[in-house]
Amino acid sequence: xxxxxxxxxxxxxxxxxxxxxxxxxxxxxxxxxxxxxxxxxxxxxxxxxxxxxxxxxxxxxxxxxxxxxxxxxxxxxxxxxxxxxxxxxxxxxxxxxxxxxxxxxxxxxxxxxxxxxxxxxxxxxxxxxxxxxxxxxxxxxxxxxxxxxxxxxxxxxxxxxxxxxxxxxxxxxxxxxxxxxxxxxxxxxxxxxxxxxxxxxxxxxxxxxxxxxxxxxxxxxxxxxxxxxxxxxxxxxxxxxxxxxxxxxxxxxxxxxxxxxxxxxxxxxx
Amino acid sequence: xxxxxxxxxxxxxxxxxxxxxxxxxxxxxxxxxxxxxxxxxxxxxxxxxxxxxxxxxxxxxxxxxxxxxxxxxxxxxxxxxxxxxxxxxxxxxxxxxxxxxxxxxxxxxxxxxxxxxxxxxxxxxxxxxxxxxxxxxxxxxxxxxxxxxxxxxxxxxxxxxxxxxxxxxxxxxxxxxxxxxxxxxxxxxxxxxxxxxxxxxxxxxxxxxxxxxxxxxxxxxxxxxxxxxxxxxxxxxxxxxxxxxxxxxxxxxxxxxxxxxxxxxxxxxxxxxxxxxxxxxxxxxxxxxxxxxxxxxxxxxxxxxxxxxxxxxxxxxxxxxxxxxxxxxxxxxxxxxx
Numbered sequence: 204x205x206x207x208x209x210x211x212x213x214x215x216x217x218x219x220x221x222x223x224x225x226x227x228x229x230x231x232x233x234x235x236x237x238x239x240x241x242x243x244x245x246x247x248x249x250x251x252x253x254x255x256x257x258x259x260x261x262x263x264x265x266x267x268x269x270x271x272x273x274x275x276x277x278x279x280x281x282x283x284x285x286x287x288x289x290x291x292x293x294x295x296x297x298x299x300x301x302x303x304x305x306x307x308x309x310x311x312x313x314x315x316x317x318x319x320x321x322x323x324x325x326x327x328x329x330x331x332x333x334x335x336x337x338x339x340x341x342x343x344x345x346x347x348x349x350x351x352x353x354x355x356x357x358x359x360x361x362x363x364x365x366x367x368x369x370x371x372x373x374x375x376x377x378x379x380x381x382x383x384x385x386x387x388x389x390x391x392x393x394x395x396x397x398x399x400x401x402x403x404x405x406x407x408x409x410x411x412x413x414x415x416x417x418x419x420x421x422x423x424x425x426x427x428x429x430x431x432x433x434x435x436x437x438x439x440x441x442x443x444x445x446x447x448x449x450x451x452x453x454x455x456x457x458x459x460x461x462x463x464x465x466x467x468x469x470x471x472x473x
Numbered sequence: 474x475x476x477x478x479x480x481x482x483x484x485x486x487x488x489x490x491x492x493x494x495x496x497x498x499x500x501x502x503x504x505x506x507x508x509x510x511x512x513x514x515x516x517x518x519x520x521x522x523x524x525x526x527x528x529x530x531x532x533x534x535x536x537x538x539x540x541x542x543x544x545x546x547x548x549x550x551x552x553x554x555x556x557x558x559x560x561x562x563x564x565x566x567x568x569x570x571x572x573x574x575x576x577x578x579x580x581x582x583x584x585x586x587x588x589x590x591x592x593x594x595x596x597x598x599x600x601x602x603x604x605x606x607x608x609x610x611x612x613x614x615x616x617x618x619x620x621x622x623x624x625x626x627x628x629x630x631x632x633x634x635x636x637x638x639x640x641x642x643x644x645x646x647x648x649x650x651x652x653x654x655x656x657x658x659x660x661x662x663x664x665x666x667x668x669x670x671x672x673x674x675x676x677x678x679x680x681x682x683x684x685x686x687x688x689x690x691x692x693x694x695x696x697x698x699x700x701x702x703x704x705x706x707x708x709x710x711x712x713x714x715x716x717x718x719x720x721x722x723x724x725x726x727x728x729x730x731x732x733x734x735x736x737x738x739x740x741x742x743x744x745x746x747x748x749x750x751x752x753x754x755x756x757x758x759x760x761x762x763x764x765x766x767x768x769x770x771x772x773x774x775x776x777x778x779x780x781x782x783x784x785x786x787x788x789x790x791x792x793x794x795x796x797x798x799x800x801x802x803x804x805x806x807x808x809x810x811x
Contacts, residue, residue: 210608213618220614300679307677309635397616398636399781407621419615 204229207420212412219416222423224301230427234434241438261463272462272473274368274451279334282326283452289319290433297426309398316391317402323388338367338471341374367470372439373448379432387425390418482525488534492693495530496659502528504688509533510553510592513584518597523606538591538693541565546699549657552591552692556645557582559590569697571706571725575648578710581717591692594646594656594672595684598639598747599719600629610637610680619783626783628721631790632746635677638783640744646673647725647741647749648708652701657694658686666696673748683747701727701739707800711792720744722789724796728764735759735768740800742776742793752776752797759801769801 205223212218262268275283292315296308330336348371351361369377395402396409410418440449447465451457462473484507489495499506507526509515510533518524532538538553541562548564556576559565565573579585579593597604598611600619608614619626620638629638646669654669672684686692704727712718722744729736738759740752755772762768773794780790 208613210612210614213607220608305674305678307635307675309677399634405620407616412616415615 210416214412216412218413219420221416221419222427226424226427227298227301227430230430231434234431237431237435238438245442245444258460258463261468262459265463265468268459268462268473270459271456272459273455274457275455276333277455278329280452280455282322282329286319286322286326289315289322290429293319294426294429294433298430313391313395313398313400316388316395319384320388320392323384335368339369339374339377341371341378345371345374366466368466370448370465376432376436383425383428383432386421387429390422390425393418394422480522481519482522484519484526485528486531487528488531490534490536492535492537492659492691495532495535495691496661496689498528498530499689499691500661502526502530506530506688508691510595511555511584511588512592513580513588514592514596517604521604521606523604532691544696547697547702550590550695550697552594552694553589554591556585556588556590556593559645560585568699568702569652569706571648571651571708571727572645572697574706574708575645575710575725578708578720578723579644584717590645590695594643594649594695595686595692596642598683599642600637600639601625603639610676611639613681622784624783625785627785627788628719628744629783629786630746631780631782631786631793632750633675633677633748634746634781635675635680637676637680637747639676639747641673641683641746641748642719643743643749644710644720644723647723647743649695649697650741650749650751651706651725651727651739652697653739654695654697656692657696659691659693660687661689669695670749670751675747701729704729707803709796709799711796722792722796724793724800726800728801730764734761734763735801736761738801740772740776740797742796745780745789745793754778755797764801764803766798766802769798772801773797 204225206226208220208223209217210220292311296312296315300306300308330339348366352371354361393410396406397415399405407415439445440452447457447461462468487495487498489498495508499508505527507515507519507524507529509529509531512531515529519526519529532553535553538551539558541548541550541554541558541564543549543564548562548569550559556579559576560573565576576585576590576593580588600609600611602618602624603609603611606612607618608616609619610617617637618624619629620634620636626638628640630640649669652669656667656669656672658665658667667685674682674685684692707724707726707728710720710723712720720743722742725741725743726738728738738756740755740759741749742752743749752772752775754775758775759768759772776797777790777794780793782790
């Protein structure tokens with residue numbers, strides 16, 4: 204299996220071209236293997252949530268909680284679904300030609316890329332000004348939660364969950380998406396200089412041949428990584444025990460009971 | 474590093490005598506095989522050592538790919554029929570003169586004696602950056618050297634460029650699209666018939682190919698229906714010299730008149746995009762109107778809508794406009810505008 208393709212510049216130098224499409228197939232197979240492995244594991248492993256008596260005690264301790272707890276504002280949900288639509292268009296336009304479905308994909312691809320970029324910019328501003336910015340990030344404070352999650356997976360009875368607004372899995376996924384998403388967006392924006400758009404004057408000499416090669420490789424690697432990440436995201440979104448989270452991304456709210464079952468009121472106060 | 478020319482890389486040469494034999498070879502070698510028709514385009518690639526196939530499948534010995542025979546109300550022309558044979562065929566000369574003109578405008582008599590209709594249709598683009606072996610988009614890289622600020626792109630595309638700005642070099646392609654011909658392909662999944670218009674692909678669809686032919690596919694015949702037989706045809710090829718040259722822009726049209734008005738018309742231009750460009754809007758604008766100056770001017774203005782010239786080929790816009798005008802109203806009382 205090849206990882207990278209090399210091309211020859213007019214000066215006779217071997218420079219990076221782009222990623223090998225073998226990596227796309229590897230991401231696809233790897234993603235599917237993970238889904239199968241995870242689904243098989245969950246058949247044997249009971250889903251961990253706060254036990255009933257714990258939740259009952261919390262309900263008694265927090266009597267003033269509303270019956271519906273707002274989890275995602277309309278703006279946050281709009282961002283999520285616009286970004287999701289743009290991401291699907293980007294992945295389909297990028298990889299359908301690889302699997303043999305030929306169509307003029309470039310225009311759709313860069314337009315979806317512009318939508319994705321705009322939605323990310325909106326999200327950064329919105330999260331900074333209107334949301335609890337740090338609630339989605341992971342850091343040293345999450346080590347106890349990580350330890351508890353690992354112990355639970357190993358079969359130990361650990362009280363909790365300890366998560367704030369976002370479960371640890373959500374936060375780790377967000378981190379991965381931030382890294383990969385920024386890589387693919389930044390390189391994609393630079394690559395738009397190479398194609399005809401109404402926004403930019405074409406300039407294929409903006410970067411050196413070698414730097415362009417690195418840009419294309421980074422874009423390709425991030426794109427291939429997104430195949431696996433998006434597969435995992437969709438998989439978790441449709442899993443029955445995660446449906447309450449998906450539903451909250453549609454409706455914006457969760458029930459009081461769900462709030463107490465899955466969240467730590469000390470870390471996410473309503 | 475010096476570039477070695479005229480000494481080909483080694484390859485295995487196969488000369489099958491049947492389409493089935495050729496298909497078996499193409500299936501066996503896949504992307505490593507090159508199909509040789511007349512050899513006029515292929516030999517350049519081989520001698521320049523730009524393409525280095527491990528197997529070359531020469532179709533010259535396959536009799537079933539040669540010859541012109543009646544087909545329904547029209548003709549079926551074997552893909553390996555030489556351009557000279559096309560030009561000399563009685564029915565072509567009587568009923569499909571646009572194909573006669575197109576085939577006769579290709580290259581030189583010697584080349585037409587060797588070159589085939591299938592090869593003329595399926596040849597690769599003449600973009601010299603690509604043919605020089607540079608790693609451009611079409612060659613699997615990530616740049617179009619012909620679309621850079623300093624590029625020499627006088628012959629390149631003004632329409633439908635999608636990263637690559639190469640154009641179709643085929644002289645017979647626009648005529649066959651105008652005649653509503655269809656291409657008969659042999660593929661691994663059996664026979665496939667494709668409209669001539671859909672036989673050619675642009676870079677937006679597949680940047681590494683000029684036609685729908687995939688590795689392992691073979692163009693076996695071209696079918697021309699009688700739909701446009703005996704119509705009023707027009708073909709004009711503008712080139713830097715009058716023989717042995719590729720078109721800068723060419724136009725092919727087939728027109729049927731009734732009662733002094735255009736009943737139906739097909740207009741195709743080549744040399745302006747990676748595939749022959751059918752001018753559907755112009756056809757619709759011209760239909761039902763007399764083939765005069767005013768109709769021609771209106772259709773020609775529609776034809777050039779959306780043109781995006783490169784640094785050195787803006788001349789193609791007025792050239793194309795005038796060719797379309799001439800195709801509709803004829804060349805008498807000619808007045809060119811720029």
